[in-house]
Amino acid sequence: xxxxxxxxxxxxxxxxxxxxxxxxxxxxxxxxxxxxxxxxxxxxxxxxxxxxxxxxxxxxxxxxxxxxxxxxxxxxxxxxxxxxxxxxxxxxxxxxxxxxxxxxxxxxxxxxxxxxxxxxxxxxxxxxxxxxxxxxxxxxxxxxxxxxxxxxxxxxxxxxxxxxxxxxxxxxxxxxxxxxxxxxxxxxxxxxxxxxxxxxxxxxxxxxxxxxxxxxxxxxxxxxxxxxxxxx
Numbered sequence: 358x359x360x361x362x363x364x365x366x367x368x369x370x371x372x373x374x375x376x377x378x379x380x381x382x383x384x385x386x387x388x389x390x391x392x393x394x395x396x397x398x399x400x401x402x403x404x405x406x407x408x409x410x411x412x413x414x415x416x417x418x419x420x421x422x423x424x425x426x427x428x429x430x431x432x433x434x435x436x437x438x439x440x441x442x443x444x445x446x447x448x449x450x451x452x453x454x455x456x457x458x459x460x461x462x463x464x465x466x467x468x469x470x471x472x473x474x475x476x477x478x479x480x481x482x483x484x485x486x487x488x489x490x491x492x493x494x495x496x497x498x499x500x501x502x503x504x505x506x507x508x509x510x511x512x513x514x515x516x517x518x519x520x521x522x523x524x525x526x527x528x529x530x531x532x533x534x535x536x537x538x539x540x541x542x543x544x545x546x547x548x549x550x551x552x553x554x555x556x557x558x559x560x561x562x563x564x565x566x567x568x569x570x571x572x573x574x575x576x577x578x579x580x581x582x583x584x585x586x587x588x589x
Contacts (some may be wrong), residue, residue, distance in 0.1 A: 366440050369547065373444050373504070377566055378524055378538060378548035381506075385429075385543040390510040393429060394579040397481045402427065404476065409490065415569070417488035419582075421480045430479050433506070433583050438462035441504045441547065441585075448503055451554035451561045458502065462585065465502065469587045474498040478584035481510075482570075484520060485577050490570035492525055494551040497588035505550050507568075510579040512542040517576030522546055527565040528555065537571075550584075 364381050372379035385393070396402050397420060404423035409415045422430060442458045442465075449456055459465055469475070478497055482490070495505060511517055522538040538546050549566040570580075 369440075370444050373547065373549075373553075374447075376536070377526060377553040377564070378536070378546055380538065380540065381545040381547065382541070383543045384433075384545040385508055385510075387512075387542060389429060390508075390543050393427070393508075393581055394481070394510040396427060397483055397579065409488075413491070414493065415488070415490040417482060417484040417490060417570075417573075419480050419482040422477050424477050426477060426479060430581070430583070433508075433581075434479065434585060435462045437506055437547070437583065438465070438502075438585055441502075445503050448554050452552060452563050456500070465500075465585065466587060469498070469500045472498065472500055472589075474500055474587045474589045476588040478582075478586065478588050480582045480584075482580045482582060483577065484517070484570065484573045484579075486573055486575055488578075489520075489572040492523070492567040492569040494567055495582075495584050496551060497584070497586060499589075500586050501550060502585035503550050503552065504547055505585065506545045506547045506583040508545045508581040508583070509540040509542055510581055511577065513540070516542075517573055517578040519572050519574035520578045521571040523569050523571055524548055525567050527567075545583075 369379040402422060403420040405421045408418045439460055442460060445458050522540055524536045526534045552563050552565055554561045555564045
């Protein structure tokens with residue numbers, strides 16, 4: 358159901374090591390995108406809704422899925438995780454973190470749940486005109502998988518304008534660097550949750566990354582967030 362074999366994972370791993378993000382083109386087809394976006398109006402599929410303006414997060418809203426996750430959402434989690442676990446383990450080694458990640462997502466979730474992180478974190482975000490998402494990191498407890506994915510469910514230029522996906526990288530003793538990630542409908546961006554290693558003249562060092570969404574100028578934008586650790 359999730360065509361992960363269609364993507365160049367060696368290139369994706371190189372992108373992640375080089376810049377902290379990569380794009381998986383057409384991970385979902387238009388029908389899958391539309392069906393997933395339509396789930397937002399089914400309140401029973403979700404455990405929590407957040408209105409961003411109430412918390413200073415920006416403008417717009419999002420909903421966290423409840424367990425059991427929809428089949429496609431659960432399938433994305435379980436299909437993408439094994440592709441990313443080797444990168445995550447390499448990053449942790451380079452950054453000097455002790456934690457390592459098992460090959461299968463279910464085993465990692467068992468670790469999260471045993472530590473009291475049992476609330477699912479995949480979510481759908483909905484934006485309208487004037488909405489935006491401030492730069493942030495998705496950290497929900499002690500156990501954090503260092504990569505996550507976001508799939509654009511809407512069609513740029515048709516469903517909405519504006520709303521570019523933005524990443525920033527804070528390097529030691531330097532000003533932040535920003536990237537605007539080009540995405541089409543069904544494309545997924547995979548990116549660092551909070552930190553990634555970066556090679557320097559004196560060896561690897563840790564850089565801090567944040568992500569957000571620029572202001573929507575017109576229309577409505579839906580995005581599916583795939584976070585691999587659960588929340589406390």
